[in-house]
Amino acid sequence: MRQALLRWLPQILLLALLALLLGWLGHNVLENMRERGIRAGFGFLLEPAGFEIGESLFDYDASLPLWRAFLTGVMNTLRVALPASVIATLLGTLIGLGRLARHPVPRRLCGMLVETLRNIPLLLQLLMCYFALTSLLPDAADAISPLPGSFLSKSGLFLPAWHCTPQCGWDMPQVAGFGIEGGWSLTPEYLAVLIALSLYSAVFIAEIVRGGILSVSSGQIAAGNALGLTRLQVLWHITLPLALRAIVPALTNQYLNLTKNSSLAVAIGYPELVSVANTALNQSGRAFECIVVVMAVYLSLSLITAALMNLYNARVALRGAA
Amino acid sequence: MTRPRLRTLGLLCALAVSALSTPLAHAGKTLDTIKQRGNIQCGVSSGVAGFSLPDSQGRWSGFDVDLCRAIAASVLGDPNKVNFVPLNSQQRFSAIQSGEVDILARNTTWTLTRDASLGLSFTGITYFDGQGFLVPKKLKLTSAKQLKNAEICVQSGTTNEKNLADYFRSQNIKIKPVVFEGFEASFKAFFSGRCQAYTTDISGLAGVRNKEAKNPDDYVILPEVISKEPLGPAVRRGDDDWFAIVRWVAFALIEAEEGGITQANIDSIKADSKDPAIQRLLGTGEDSGKLLGLDRDWAYRAIKSVGNYGEVFARNVGPNSVLKLPRGLNNLWNKGGILYAPPIR
Known part of the structure; x- marks a missing residue:
């Protein structure tokens, strides 16, 4: 009994101290803000947002409460981060394998790609990608049609969309008004963020994949060869499963980075979370609260990603290993 | 791109640190701090033609910049004793709240929300925009x-x-x-x-x-x-003396235009004028500076350093600038605009 108390007492004291410290800091923040005539609190999230958002997955308009604007921002972040993660993983694996190719041409090419992309700041790549898209593509009024029913212009990529309101059918984009209307559209902002994020993350993933594969002991591969498996079979049945153990933990970091890096999209006008928060911050003046919301959202997204990846890692990890 | 980002971060940290520290009894007098420091920290835009823009030598010019220079001339006797702090639109309010800048002259629109809930006060309208x-x-x-x-x-x-x-x-x-x-x-x-x-x-x-x-x-x-976009300078809440100085320097520039005082003729007018209103403004009559905590030449120095409101307008956004904007609403009340300064007496 006494021993248990001795073991727990310091921990409880530490926790209490921490709680006190946080409480004191929080109290001072509110007190000082009140003193300076800055209003505090999260009630403003229920007031009408008052601003439009360029693109949203669900219906959104300016009369909805501010938290809906934030939600739209979060959905836009996910809308770019999830596909970018998938593309980056596939592309990264290919580039990583390419760097290990026996042939010097793919090996050198992939090496050059990796060294170029990972050594240029992402923000610059993003801006370059965006201004390339908006300068190279034709004006909305003279959009090109790469495939029947689809249009590509400075206003983005328009594709036919399947929808069921009020009747099921294809909604074909059409030349109208200032350019193209209807259909399913991907703005140049979205495309630029998707491309830049995917490429940037892909080269980091390529290095992780390469490292993972190199970590597989040559004895395992020799054993595969001895069994008469082809190179592809060795890769698929032996090298990759073994390499995954080294790859997955590092991959988690890349997914976390990718999600957080998507906040740079604010520079080119893609309405993700930070962009929406910036506008909300300025309309309401609640800098402190808006930053807290953004931090909480990124933290939650990161924790969820990490938890999922840990689950997956537990499945691919060596059974019985520590 | 990285610099403003870093600055935002720094500002937020400054705001957080100052908000975290034990509550202060009093904000302290801005004017005393400025005199001690020897310059005015003026928050401007990071580059809006006509309002605040640095040239290739890093010298700032513009409508908002001139206002800060006029205040520096008035308070410190030298229009160059200003440190311009470029702020983007998200940083500006944190910068004035945290005390990083003494005055926010950053083509900022005066609105109720900003005036009533951000811990700052707009001192007046210096430019009517839309x-x-x-x-x-x-x-x-x-x-x-x-x-x-x-x-x-x-x-x-x-x-x-x-x-x-x-x-x-x-x-x-x-x-x-x-x-x-x-x-x-x-x-x-x-x-x-x-x-x-x-x-x-x-x-x-x-x-x-x-x-x-x-x-x-x-x-x-x-x-x-x-x-309606009424633009004007803002100061931190709670220092009425500093508020009054910023407000009245702007009024003095408008008053000077109404009285026909320019950068060029101010010395001869100061020497010769028998008009009591002009004498009060230029410090040859009653001492109007004393009431603001300044000396009697406060308005003279402000006008001498940047010119009257009309000259500031013409040089930065009017006919002598690339913007070539008409005076419009920003003309004196007796010339078809709505600029109207309360009397200096």
């Missing part, structure tokens, strides 16, 4: 009401975004805003053809068209003015 639209001439538009389903480039962190939504909601027209964090990116996207229209305050539209467009004649400003 929001408008810039469109390419080739679209042959004559009214903003024709912008149905148009994509409109706009900068984030401004009152413009909300006005845009309000205006088109009231007209029942759907538009697609494309919102950029930076001023630069927003107009670059417009000129590259990404948007069919660009919106900001009309002074800004003129600046962008005349300075940034390859051929300014290819663009027109639509007739609609969709909002």
Whole structure:
């Protein structure tokens, strides 16, 4: 009994101290803000947002409460981060394998790609990608049609969309008004963020994949060869499963980075979370609260990603290993 | 791009640290701090033609810049004792709240929310602006009401975004805003053809068209003015003495124009004038500076350093500048505008 108390007492004291410290800091923040005539609190999230958002997955308009604007921002972040993660993983694996190719041409090419992309700041790549898209593509009024029913212009990529309101059918984009209307559209902002994020993350993933594969002991591969498996079979049945153990933990970091890096999209006008928060911050003046919301959202997204990846890692990890 | 980001971070840290520290009994007198420090920290934009823009030597000029210089001349006796702190639209309020700047002269619109809930006070209106639209001439538009389903480039962190939504909601027209964090990116996207229209305050539209467009004649400003944008300097709440100084230096510049006092003739007028109002303003009559905690030449130095309101206007945004904006509302009350300074007595 006494021993248990001795073991727990310091921990409880530490926790209490921490709680006190946080409480004191929080109290001072509110007190000082009140003193300076800055209003505090999260009630403003229920007031009408008052601003439009360029693109949203669900219906959104300016009369909805501010938290809906934030939600739209979060959905836009996910809308770019999830596909970018998938593309980056596939592309990264290919580039990583390419760097290990026996042939010097793919090996050198992939090496050059990796060294170029990972050594240029992402923000610059993003801006370059965006201004390339908006300068190279034709004006909305003279959009090109790469495939029947689809249009590509400075206003983005328009594709036919399947929808069921009020009747099921294809909604074909059409030349109208200032350019193209209807259909399913991907703005140049979205495309630029998707491309830049995917490429940037892909080269980091390529290095992780390469490292993972190199970590597989040559004895395992020799054993595969001895069994008469082809190179592809060795890769698929032996090298990759073994390499995954080294790859997955590092991959988690890349997914976390990718999600957080998507906040740079604010520079080119893609309405993700930070962009929406910036506008909300300025309309309401609640800098402190808006930053807290953004931090909480990124933290939650990161924790969820990490938890999922840990689950997956537990499945691919060596059974019985520590 | 990295620098402003770092600055935002720094500012937020400063705000957090100052907010975290034990509550202060009193904010301390801004004027004393300024005199001790020997310069005024003036928060300006990171580059808006006509209002605040550094040249290749790093020397700042513009309408807002001149106001800060006038205050420095008034308070410290030297218009160059100003440290200009470039702020983007998201940073500006944190900068004034945390005490990083003494005065925010950053073409900021005076609104109720800002005045009542951000811990700052607007000292007055120095420029009457309004929001408008810039469109390419080739679209042959004559009214903003024709912008149905148009994509409109706009900068984030401004009152413009909300006005845009309000205006088109009231007209029942759907538009697609494309919102950029930076001023630069927003107009670059417009000129590259990404948007069919660009919106900001009309002074800004003129600046962008005349300075940034390859051929300014290819663009027109639509007739609609969709909002009132009274721009003016703001100071931290709670120091009424400093508030009064900033407010009255601006009034002195307006008063000087009304009295016909210019940078060029101020010395001869000071020596000769028998008009008691002018004598009070220039410190040869009653001492008007004493009441503000300054000396009797406070207004003389301000006017001598930057000129009267009309000269400041002409040099930065009027006929002598690239913007070539008309005086419009920003003319004296007795010349068709609404500028009206309370009497200095």
